[in-house]
Amino acid sequence: MSPPTKRYICSHCGYIYDPAKGDPLNSIPPGVAFEGLPEEWVCPMCYVIKDNFDPLD
């Protein structure tokens, strides 16, 4: 299976979650799909919950 590539953008602050980079501030390693982020994950820059993200690609 190819690694996830679909990026998501925070509608609140514009932060982009890119699976290729992961999210170090939330201890998320590269390779985790947005859908695979834990329930309690929030935007690392503005702290809003996942519902506030839009698919970017």
Add this chain to the structure above:
Amino acid sequence: MKPALASLYQAVDLRQEIAPLMIGERMNTNGSKRFRDLLLADDFQGCVEVGLEQERRGAHILDLCVAYAGRDEKADMLEMVGRLRGTVKLPLLIDSTTPDVIEAALRIYPGRCMINSVNLEDGGKAIRRVCALLKKYGASTVALTIGPKGMAMTAADKVAIARDIHAIAVGEFGLRPQDLLFDALTFTIGAGDETLRDAAIQTLDGIRGIKAALPGIGCVLGLSNISFGLAPASRKVLNSVFLHEAVLAGLDAAIVDPGNILPLARIGAMERELCLDLLYNRQKNPLRTPLMLFIDHFHRLSGGEVKSGKKAEEAHRPADQALTAHIVEGSKEGLEDLLAILLRRMPAVEIINRILIPAMRHVGELFGKGELLLPFVLQSAEAMKKSVSLLEPHMPAVTEGHATRVLLATVQGDVHDIGKNLVDIILTNNGYQVFNLGIKVPAETIVQQAIEKKVHVIGLSGLLVKSALVMKEGMQQYREAGLGIPILLGGAALTRKFVATECGTAYDAPVVYCVDAFAGLQAVRDSEAGTLKGTTYDNATPVAAKPGVKTVDLDRTHVVPTPPFLGFRHVSDIPLSMLYPYVNTQALFRGRWGYRRAKLSLEDYNTLIAEKVQPLYDRLVRESATEGWLKPRAAYGYFRCFSRGNELIVRDEEREYRFGFPRQDEAPNLCIADYFKTESEGGDIAGFFVVTMGGEIAEKTRKLYETNQYHDYLMIHAFGVELTDALAEYWHTVMRRELGIAVKEPSDTTGFVTQEYQGSRYGFGYPACPDMEAHKPVFALLQPEALGLGLTENMQMTPEFSTSAIIAHHPQAKYFSV
């Protein structure tokens, strides 16, 4: 002398050898979406192109209407007339109801133009003003047969009103009869309204009557109303046959899209007969009305029957369905006609309860499913509001309505009202009676007004962390006052858990957390149904993560930069053009404006942005740059300081100010004070700023809200807030440059989002420094009162479009949450 109009280039006779005079109708903000969009995008050249196209298609003169709520009609009119007079050869028909606009256009028009229009709706005040102008500038006019009692429906009324207008225009003001074009008004015979079955006959008889009674005058018609509600292809045929009949009755001019009129020869005998039967209401088949037969025919022709199997009667939209569609689509165009039709079938209250409210409910459902975005919901609410205001004169005066009454307020100390106002818009336009008490409302006032207005539900709003506490503290007061009614809470700082465990437990009726305006609507409905329950909190709900690095080894040896000056400075000449590059358009479009991707494909979303959202943004950028409603100003400074534990001690000359900051209670246990050196380490430099966009934008948005321009209200309010953020981002950049630390800077907007620069700024009221009390020393240090800034009792800044921050230069300083 023959009655004629003239442009710079040519004269056009009002009485054509072969009638009628064709008046191009597409340069009209109410009648043409394309023209409206071009105008809203300030694409005046594109607007002129619409005129040129009609010239090519055979129009004789061109109607020009630029009225659009929220725009400066006079400026747009002057711009368009200025452009058209040199490029389009045809004379203009200046279409406006505002005498000021009419006069401005007449003053700069080089030839002889015509005005559209005058009427007697107000008993004769406006017409007299316009007639004086017509006399002064030698112009002619269209006169609608509308009297104090409204639009004339019968031939007799049409003639009577035309006589009255003639008496004023010719009798009082000495205009020439040939410079009057009377519009006998057309109503649709295509919507199945029984009382309108003879509408075409009344119009044609009206034309004959007016021409017989008032020698020398002309007659004009807005032709296409006759077929409103029918399918486009069949409209073209009916319009063309009707035009032919009207010319036979004496019509001199028609407002049409010339490309949409067929020569009679190209209409088959059978179709022409069907049209004539419909126009003259000739019932040849005892079971089928002329309208049914007409629809049957064109429906078969388009193959619709085969494909859909729908009955012919359903193929055209009856007026009630058309009204529903208007609300759902947020279209205000033609509402007057639709409501006039429906009012003949049912009382106004029925229209509201049976059509409008269910339509708004549907809008709410679509929003809930992600199929309708917020800006479109607001357009629906505007269409709803307009419908209700058009129906109001037809409703009995009600003193004590039976509607559910809701009190809304932004709590004490909080000035943010956009969220509360959105709830107001949604509730009001779903038929609820809302008492909106405004901002900074103390609990005592809420109690007193709730009792006095006998409200059924209270809704409280507030953006700040502090406001959540104010809500919590109010609960006891509300309980002791014995209100016993549900309280709905909404606001950015609230969580389900806080509402359930901190607020709900202190009150003796349901306390409900509402995530958005539609959750508020649902709660009010549940309350009516007796099924409303207070918000509960389940411990299994995941606790939000706390992002941030888990271990930080803070460098204590960093170099303290040299500030360009110590103390404060005020800057009031910041060019707006500097700020636009710092605007976070993603956050604006998706977050603040509500243009979320939702269920759209990437392609459709990009189209939405390119065709609707970006042009709106571009327009607001242009307007803000030229109209002066954003006035960026900054008060800022650099001060000596040192940290001591969780405190930062800031020195300004002889005075000392203490800023206390909270510390994280888990690793890495950060506190803003840590980024500054202690006294023994040699002390440090802290920057502060307060920036504002001024009070004009607050005033502008307030006016939009008060005039029910919901869509523009949200858009411009959000634009102002986002520009305020851009100003903060820009000013932080300026201060980094002044400190000489702007070495590694972001290359794009995303870089600013992720703080790819040295240091950090922390806004007061935000997670790392939530205490608004800090505004007191910030104001003492920067003295921004001279720039028009103030503080509320809750330490919030006014005007609303302002923000503040402390600037840390430490290379490891970044956002964190306590």
